[in-house]
Amino acid sequence: MSGNRHTLELQTRKPQELVDLTSAVQAWICKTNVQEGTLSLFCPHTTAGLLINENYDPTVKQDLLDQLERMIPVQGPYRHSEGNAAAHIKSALIGTTLAVFLCEGQLELGRWQGIFFAEFDGPRARQVWLRIETKDPLLRDP
Amino acid sequence: MSGNRHTLELQTRKPQELVDLTSAVQAWICKTNVQEGTLSLFCPHTTAGLLINENYDPTVKQDLLDQLERMIPVQGPYRHSEGNAAAHIKSALIGTTLAVFLCEGQLELGRWQGIFFAEFDGPRARQVWLRIETKDPLLRDP
Amino acid sequence: MSGNRHTLELQTRKPQELVDLTSAVQAWICKTNVQEGTLSLFCPHTTAGLLINENYDPTVKQDLLDQLERMIPVQGPYRHSEGNAAAHIKSALIGTTLAVFLCEGQLELGRWQGIFFAEFDGPRARQVWLRIETKDPLLRDP
Numbered sequence: 001m002s003g004n005r006h007t008l009e010l011q012t013r014k015p016q017e018l019v020d021l022t023s024a025v026q027a028w029i030c031k032t033n034v035q036e037g038t039l040s041l042f043c044p045h046t047t048a049g050l051l052i053n054e055n056y057d058p059t060v061k062q063d064l065l066d067q068l069e070r071m072i073p074v075q076g077p078y079r080h081s082e083g084n085a086a087a088h089i090k091s092a093l094i095g096t097t098l099a100v101f102l103c104e105g106q107l108e109l110g111r112w113q114g115i116f117f118a119e120f121d122g123p124r125a126r127q128v129w130l131r132i133e134t135k136d137p138l139l140r141d142p
Numbered sequence: 143m144s145g146n147r148h149t150l151e152l153q154t155r156k157p158q159e160l161v162d163l164t165s166a167v168q169a170w171i172c173k174t175n176v177q178e179g180t181l182s183l184f185c186p187h188t189t190a191g192l193l194i195n196e197n198y199d200p201t202v203k204q205d206l207l208d209q210l211e212r213m214i215p216v217q218g219p220y221r222h223s224e225g226n227a228a229a230h231i232k233s234a235l236i237g238t239t240l241a242v243f244l245c246e247g248q249l250e251l252g253r254w255q256g257i258f259f260a261e262f263d264g265p266r267a268r269q270v271w272l273r274i275e276t277k278d279p280l281l282r283d284p
Numbered sequence: 285m286s287g288n289r290h291t292l293e294l295q296t297r298k299p300q301e302l303v304d305l306t307s308a309v310q311a312w313i314c315k316t317n318v319q320e321g322t323l324s325l326f327c328p329h330t331t332a333g334l335l336i337n338e339n340y341d342p343t344v345k346q347d348l349l350d351q352l353e354r355m356i357p358v359q360g361p362y363r364h365s366e367g368n369a370a371a372h373i374k375s376a377l378i379g380t381t382l383a384v385f386l387c388e389g390q391l392e393l394g395r396w397q398g399i400f401f402a403e404f405d406g407p408r409a410r411q412v413w414l415r416i417e418t419k420d421p422l423l424r425d426p
Binding site: 042043045046071072076077078080082089091092093096097099129 | 180193194195196199201202204205206208209210213235236237240241242243245250251252253254255275
C-alpha cells in the first residue's frame with residue numbers, strides 16, 4: 001500500500017464498545033512524515049461506525065452507547081434475520097467516514113476530542129482505513 | 143463540468159426509500175479513468191441524505207427506514223407547515239456528505255457495503271454531486 | 285495560518301441553537317481567492333456539531349432541536365456528572381465534520397441549504413476550523 005494509505009487493525013472486546021483510536025492514528029501519521037493535509041478515515045463495516053467525541057471521562061462513552069440502545073434497542077420489531085438490525089441502524093446514524101486536519105505532523109483535534117471506533121455488533125476483528133490527501137512529499141513508505 | 147466532477151440524476155419512487163447508487167457511481171469513476179484518490183459525494187437536498195450500509199439483504203434497508211420513522215414520525219408536534227419536518231430532521235441526522243477512497247479505479251468499500259441515497263420526502267427528482275480529489279491526470283472529460 | 289486554513293470564531297447565545305455560518309464561510313472563501321476545490325469544516329467541540337439543512341424557514345431549525353430534545357433529553361439517566369451528557373450524544377449523532385465543493389469561488393450548496401453550527405451546550409465561545417483542498421494557487425494569505 002502506498003505511503004499515504006494505511007489499514008488499522010483492531011479487535012473489539014464487547015458487543016457494543018467505543019474504542020479510542022487517536023494514539024494509533026497519530027502513530028501512523030508520524031511514520032508517514034506528512035506535516036500538512038487532511039486525513040480521511042473510513043469504516044468498511046456495516047454494523048460499526050466512526051465518531052469524534054470526548055476521550056477524557058469514560059462515562060461519556062457509556063452514556064452514548066446506553067442512549068443509542070434506548071433509542072434503537074437490540075431487540076425490536078426488525079425484519080432482518082441475523083439479530084443485528086439495530087447495529088446496522090446505529091452504524092447508519094453514527095456514520096462511517098470522518099476527516100481530520102493535520103498540522104505540523106499532528107492530528108488537529110479539539111482539547112477534549114478523540115477519534116473512536118464504534119462497535120455495535122462485536123466482539124469482532126475490525127479495520128479502519130486511513131488516507132491522507134496532502135501536497136507534502138511522502139518521505140517514507142511504511 | 144470538468145473531468146473530476148459529475149452530477150448523478152435520480153428519480154425516487156416512494157415517500158421514503160433507500161436507493162443503491164453504488165453501480166452508477168462506479169460507472170462514472172470508470173469513465174474518468176482516475177485510479178487513485180478520494181471521491182466526495184454531496185446531497186444538495188434538505189429532505190434527503192447519503193449513507194453507506196449493507197446492500198445485500200433488503201430487510202436492512204426497510205428496518206432502517208422503519209426505525210427512523212418510529213424515532214421521528216412523519217406526523218408529530220412540528221411547527222414547519224409543509225408537512226415534511228420529519229424529513230428535514232432525518233436528513234440532518236443521516237447527513238449529506240460522504241467520502242470513499244478509490245484504488246485502481248475502483249470504489250474501496252467493505253464487502254457488504256453499498257452507497258445509498260436516502261429519500262425522506264419523495265417521490266422526487268433528485269441529484270447527487272460527485273467530485274474526485276486526485277493527483278492522477280484526468281484523461282477524459284466525460 | 286496558511287492561506288487555505290482558517291478559524292471561524294462564533295459566540296452562541298442559547299443553550300441549544302443552530303447558527304447559520306453560510307455567509308461567514310463564503311466571505312472567507314472569497315478572501316482566499318480559491319475558485320475550485322473542496323472545503324472541509326471541522327468542529328473541535330464535543331458538545332456541538334455541524335450540519336447542512338434548510339436555511340429558509342426558521343421553524344425547520346426549531347423542529348430539529350425540539351425533536352432531538354425529545355429523543356435525547358437534557359435530563360435523563362446519564363452517568364456523566366457535568367450535566368451535558370445529552371449534548372455529547374447529540375454531537376456524536378449530528379457529527380463534527382462536513383465537506384462542501386467550491387466552484388468559481390462559490391460554495392456549491394443546494395437551493396435551500398445552509399451550513400449550520402449546532403450548539404447543544406451553550407451559550408459558549410466556539411470555533412469552526414476550515415480548510416480548502418485545491419489545486420489552485422493560493423493568491424492571498426489572509
